[in-house]
Amino acid sequence: NHTQIQNNQIWYTVSNKLPIKINQSSGPRIVSNEYDQASGYYIITYESEINTIPQSYFSGQSELTSVILPNSVNSIGHWAFALCNCLADITLSNSLSYIGSYAFESCDLSSLTLPNRLMDISPDAFKWSSISHLEGEQVADDGISLIINGTLAAIAPLGINGEYVVPIEATTIANAVFKDCYNIQNIVIHDNVTSIGNEAFMNCLENSSI
Numbered sequence: 402n403h404t405q406i407q408n409n410q411i412w413y414t415v416s417n418k419l420p421i422k423i424n425q426s427s428g429p430r431i432v433s434n435e436y437d438q439a440s441g442y443y444i445i446t447y448e449s450e451i452n453t454i455p456q457s458y459f460s461g462q463s464e465l466t467s468v469i470l471p472n473s474v475n476s477i478g479h480w481a482f483a484l485c486n487c488l489a490d491i492t493l494s495n496s497l498s499y500i501g502s503y504a505f506e507s508c509d510l511s512s513l514t515l516p517n518r519l520m521d522i523s524p525d526a527f528k529w530s531s532i533s534h535l536e537g538e539q540v541a542d543d544g545i546s547l548i549i550n551g552t553l554a555a556i557a558p559l560g561i562n563g564e565y566v567v568p569i570e571a572t573t574i575a576n577a578v579f580k581d582c583y584n585i586q587n588i589v590i591h592d593n594v595t596s597i598g599n600e601a602f603m604n605c606l607e608n609s610s611i
Contacts, residue, residue, distance in 0.1 A: 408450040408473035412442040427455040454481045533559035541568035
């Protein structure tokens with residue numbers, strides 16, 4: 402139950418029934434990191450409210466299987482959950498407004514629900530992950546395209562199978578959105594698109610057409 406989580410806590414589950422070890426070089430000091438019998442989660446409790454998941458904070462925690470973030474978290478740093486190969490479920494903060502580069506690289510997430518307050522995301526935030534489906538008010542009807550204020554900001558990398566059609570509500574394509582998307586064979590861009598960012602199609606057009 403997300404409402405039970407305090408703003409100075411992160412809840413998580415693991416595959417090896419051992420608490421994870423976190424590098425304490427950044428972020429609030431950890432007060433405790435213990436298993437909670439009632440909830441079935443390990444709970445990290447900090448000395449103060451959590452606003453940011455720092456760069457590489459959980460990176461490489463291969464035993465991590467699920468995470469619930471408190472609603473106070475407004476940003477996720479670069480590589481924050483990168484190489485968490487068994488991470489199959491994460492509940493993001495309702496206050497989240499920023500997600501950094503390769504935040505979920507190599508995670509085992511198949512879908513991700515994005516909060517409505519998300520305003521900025523690195524286009525490679527989901528790169529090399531298993532994400533094939535996105536949910537949230539800013540996600541287009543195709544279930545793979547994140548549109549922020551008219552800009553195609555990111556896509557679910559494994560949600561594309563052959564042809565990709567830019568959603569009609571997108572008028573701008575952000576930098577590097579399709580970079581390294583080798584599974585695209587054809588991209589359809591409608592007449593409403595007035596701007597395409599740098600490196601938008603880098604390394605994906607050798608065997609593709611627009």
